């Protein structure tokens with residue numbers, strides 16, 4: 153695959169190899185181990201003189217390597233490592249790049265599992281985190297100290313769809329000698345390339361848009377080989393690798409990533425505009441709307457604004473739940489990024505565990521509704537929303 157090929161072309165062809173039978177792309181090798189013609193041939197692979205398959209938990213499996221090449225190509229990176237989940241990808245990143253006594257800066261609202269990992273699990277190993285919300289970003293330089301190893305953030309965030317300036321944060325981090333790690337799950341490589349803006353590592357929960365069909369769980373870390381290398385031994389010894397069956401499914405899904413995400417961008421933009429004018433809606437959070445507080449940053453660093461949006465219904469927790477329950481095409485479910493549209497009230501799912509005062513500080517009000525816009529016809533989605541919200 154030539155690097156300069158377009159994104160759809162890379163989604164389809166990068167990393168794929170036909171086998172001896174001519175199967176049109178890389179087959180599923182479910183095998184845990186691989187045989188060698190001689191001891192010398194085995195040693196050549198073990199000692200790294202030749203590339204080859206060896207043992208699946210090490211990631212040395214053709215189906216796994218194939219999807220890693222595809223992911224690296226579509227993020228414009230040197231390499232990638234795939235994991236059993238997005239959380240496995242995150243934990244390996246933190247463990248590989250931080251040790252006891254080290255410090256992380258986490259910007260903005262992050263996924264609930266990430267917040268728990270940083271605030272509960274990692275402190276048990278002596279790795280601490282300073283959390284800065286978006287309106288505290290001016291303190292970034294001040295909270296970075298000599299034990300700080302990395303700055304981590306999502307953009308856009310869940311569920312406020314806050315957007316952070318990747319290039320600006322990466323510039324500060326680089327100057328202070330620390331890594332910039334971006335969870336780009338919501339944006340996908342179709343809409344945003346954090347590495348090109350100066351980030352060191354990109355993390356995806358491939359469970360979401362990359363899988364795209366709500367039928368696989370996985371994660372990936374993507375970047376330069378030098379930054380990925382420390383993760384290899386953690387993934388191997390914590391046994392975190394993505395299963396070959398999942399890697400095969402993920403490759404299948406990535407072939408349609410560009411068309412899926414572009415269609416989801418379009419539908420979400422239409423729904424965001426119509427919701428913003430709906431009499432029962434207080435406001436809409438969508439980076440593509442000119443009313444969005446970071447719309448200018450989004451325009452600069454994103455090629456599309458994504459399939460996720462949230463809005464605030466004019467109602468309390470109960471009346472909002474009644475409206476949500478009236479939806480027929482949108483399924484009430486956590487998660488996102490699939491072909492089917494989903495709806496959640498963040499206070500009941502992603503932010504259920506936070507105390508009400510902390511939720512309020514984060515702008516997560518009782519009437520907030522989050523939509524993951526799927527690939528159904530947009531007019532059907534709008535009719536459903538319109539009937540559910542009521543006049």
Ligand SMILES: *Cc1c(COP(=O)(O)O)cnc(C)c1O
Pocket residue numbers: 237238239240263265266306310335337338357358359360369370371
């Ligand atoms: C879902 C999600 C994760 C965690 O991914 P899993 O595959 O569920 O482990 C991390 N970050 C973001 C932004 C997510 O949406």
